[in-house]
Amino acid sequence: MPPKVPNVVLNNGKLLPALGLGTWKSKPGEVTQAVKDAIDAGYRHLDCALYYLNEEEVGAGIKAKIDEGVVKREDLFVTSKLWCNLMRPDLVEPTIRRSLGYLGLDYLDLYLIHWPTAFKQGEEYTPKGPDGKTLYSDIDYVDTWKAFEEIHKKGLARSIGVSNFNKRQLERLLQNAAVKPVTNQVECHPYLNQKKLTAFCKSQDIVITAYSPLGSPDRPWAKPGDPILVQEPKILEVAKKYNKSPAQVILRYLHQLGVVPIPKSVTKSRIAENINIFDFELDASDVAVLDTFDCNGRVCQHSEGAGHPNHPFENDEY
Numbered sequence: 001m002p003p004k005v006p007n008v009v010l011n012n013g014k015l016l017p018a019l020g021l022g023t024w025k026s027k028p029g030e031v032t033q034a035v036k037d038a039i040d041a042g043y044r045h046l047d048c049a050l051y052y053l054n055e056e057e058v059g060a061g062i063k064a065k066i067d068e069g070v071v072k073r074e075d076l077f078v079t080s081k082l083w084c085n086l087m088r089p090d091l092v093e094p095t096i097r098r099s100l101g102y103l104g105l106d107y108l109d110l111y112l113i114h115w116p117t118a119f120k121q122g123e124e125y126t127p128k129g130p131d132g133k134t135l136y137s138d139i140d141y142v143d144t145w146k147a148f149e150e151i152h153k154k155g156l157a158r159s160i161g162v163s164n165f166n167k168r169q170l171e172r173l174l175q176n177a178a179v180k181p182v183t184n185q186v187e188c189h190p191y192l193n194q195k196k197l198t199a200f201c202k203s204q205d206i207v208i209t210a211y212s213p214l215g216s217p218d219r220p221w222a223k224p225g226d227p228i229l230v231q232e233p234k235i236l237e238v239a240k241k242y243n244k245s246p247a248q249v250i251l252r253y254l255h256q257l258g259v260v261p262i263p264k265s266v267t268k269s270r271i272a273e274n275i276n277i278f279d280f281e282l283d284a285s286d287v288a289v290l291d292t293f294d295c296n297g298r299v300c301q302h303s304e305g306a307g308h309p310n311h312p313f314e315n316d317e318y
């Protein structure tokens with residue numbers, strides 16, 4: 001029997017499974033099998049994005065499991081995201097329709113603004129000028145949000161939310177929104193545990209979805225010698241105590257912090273391992289051990305948006 005994953009109740013009453021499968025860097029040739037393995041292992045929450053260039057192959061995995069009768073569409077919670085070059089309000093509906101087409105779905109459970117930074121619109125995800133710098137656009141994420149409210153009203157996305165927004169940007173969005181974002185998806189792991197942003201979001205009834213929950217060891221820009229979370233000796237020690245793996249201890253820690261981790265894996269055994277975190281609880285002393293790793297160790301800096309007036313991590317308290 002696959003483990004039972006609890007749900008988190010979103011501010012619109014919809015249910016978000018408390019752990020999902022990440023798909024960034026999952027190669028088109030491997031992600032269909034990963035999605036099938038994940039659904040067999042009990043995952044019902046899939047995190048996708050147009051930017052990951054693999055939504056068609058994710059969709060093939062979903063279709064296979066629906067056709068086999070393992071799940072029904074309504075059992076799944078599928079998220080996608082709108083990338084920075086597509087933030088002009090009139091591009092939101094055609095772009096969600098494009099992701100829906102790739103995924104083979106007629107609605108998304110959740111659609112996110114991927115970053116608050118708009119780039120020059122066009123086919124290129126990261127358009128660059130002759131000097132090699134990213135070309136920006138002055139589109140305001142509040143205007144993009146208005147278009148999100150429209151696609152929500154049309155039923156194309158049952159919930160809408162944001163990703164990589166800082167506190168100031170969320171506050172500004174909340175002041176201007178008719179529909180509240182259900183989540184802010186941000187980087188969150190023991191090196192960057194996001195307790196302040198999580199507390200603020202909780203006060204607004206916004207759930208934090210934790211991306212790169214294992215510290216994204218396969219990020220393309222990782223350098224030899226960079227710390228590797230799942231190899232931290234103190235985490236290995238805690239893992240031994242509970243007879244769990246370091247990844248399970250990290251994901252359980254995030255669960256106990258009240259955030260929703262979305263670990264990526266294309267390895268069948270790890271996919272099963274990562275969801276198996278709901279049968280134990282870290283005690284306060286072990287949570288304190290995990291807390292000591294917090295060091296503002298951000299790995300996703302969004303360097304392609306450096307210098308953008310809405311870059312979320314520049315001049316921000318959190």
Ligand SMILES: NC(=O)C1=CN([C@@H]2O[C@H](COP(=O)(O)OP(=O)(O)OC[C@H]3O[C@@H](n4cnc5c(N)ncnc54)[C@H](OP(=O)(O)O)[C@@H]3O)[C@@H](O)[C@H]2O)C=CC1
Nearest residue numbers: 022023024211212213214215216218247263264265266267
């Ligand atoms: N909104 C945003 O801007 C962003 C969203 N995301 C989302 O978050 C997801 C997860 O983050 P991501 O950056 O991919 O990184 P993760 O922190 O999930 O780490 C993924 C890496 O960890 C490995 N791994 C997985 N499980 C285990 C395990 N049990 N033991 C040891 N190693 C393991 C994977 O290997 P392998 O696959 O080989 O098994 C892979 O190399 C993304 O895939 C994406 O969906 C990520 C970044 C930005």
Ligand SMILES: O=C1CO[C@H](CO)[C@@H](O)[C@@H]1O
Nearest residue numbers: 024049051114115300302
């Ligand atoms: O989801 C993501 C995956 O990779 C990107 C890096 O190029 C991130 O910026 C992004 O948010």
